Amino acid sequence: MKIAALICRILLGLVFTIFGANGLHPFLPMPPMPAGLARDYVTILMQSHYVVIVAAVQFISGLMLLANLYVPLALTLLGPVLVNILCYHFLMQPVGLPLALIVTLLWFVLFFYYRRSFAGIFERKPI
Numbered sequence: 001m002k003i004a005a006l007i008c009r010i011l012l013g014l015v016f017t018i019f020g021a022n023g024l025h026p027f028l029p030m031p032p033m034p035a036g037l038a039r040d041y042v043t044i045l046m047q048s049h050y051v052v053i054v055a056a057v058q059f060i061s062g063l064m065l066l067a068n069l070y071v072p073l074a075l076t077l078l079g080p081v082l083v084n085i086l087c088y089h090f091l092m093q094p095v096g097l098p099l100a101l102i103v104t105l106l107w108f109v110l111f112f113y114y115r116r117s118f119a120g121i122f123e124r125k126p127i
Contacts, residue, residue: 001113004109004113005109005110005113005114008106008109008110008113009065009066009068009071009110010065010066011106012062012065012078012103012106012107012110013062013063013064013065013066014062014066015062015103015106016058016059016061016062016065016078016081017058017059017062017063017065017066018062019055019058020055020056020057020058020059020060020061020062021055021059022055023051023052023054023055023056023058023059024052024055024056024059034092034093034095036092037091037092038088038092038093041088041092054081054084057077057078057081058078058081060077061073061074061075061077061078061081062074065110071110071114071117072114072117072118075107075110075111075114078107079107082100082103082104082107085100085103086100086101086104
């Protein structure tokens with residue numbers, strides 16, 4: 001499990017570092033704008049600069065994963081980002097769904113490996 005967690009941590013870190021950096025300063029070729037609601041959603045994210053905050057969270061969390069520092073915090077920050085990515089691809093743009101599912105699987109493998117760090121949030125009746 002240790003080797004699997006290492007591989008997942010590095011892959012997840014690379015994905016979010018690269019795509020987070022691309023969101024902050026685009027260097028990858030941009031695909032054509034999607035149609036319909038997905039286009040409206042992306043337009044709002046871009047024009048409001050909300051995408052910069054999301055990209056910064058992705059980039060910083062990806063670096064934390066690559067450096068093996070504050071991994072539970074990085075997973076906590078990336079959780080809501082992954083939920084939004086999955087919702088976007090499930091509901092508006094299914095083209096990128098396979099990659100989103102793979103990244104989510106990597107996240108869950110790491111979450112399972114670091115599950116002791118998250119034990120407190122699963123208490124039914126906290127103090």
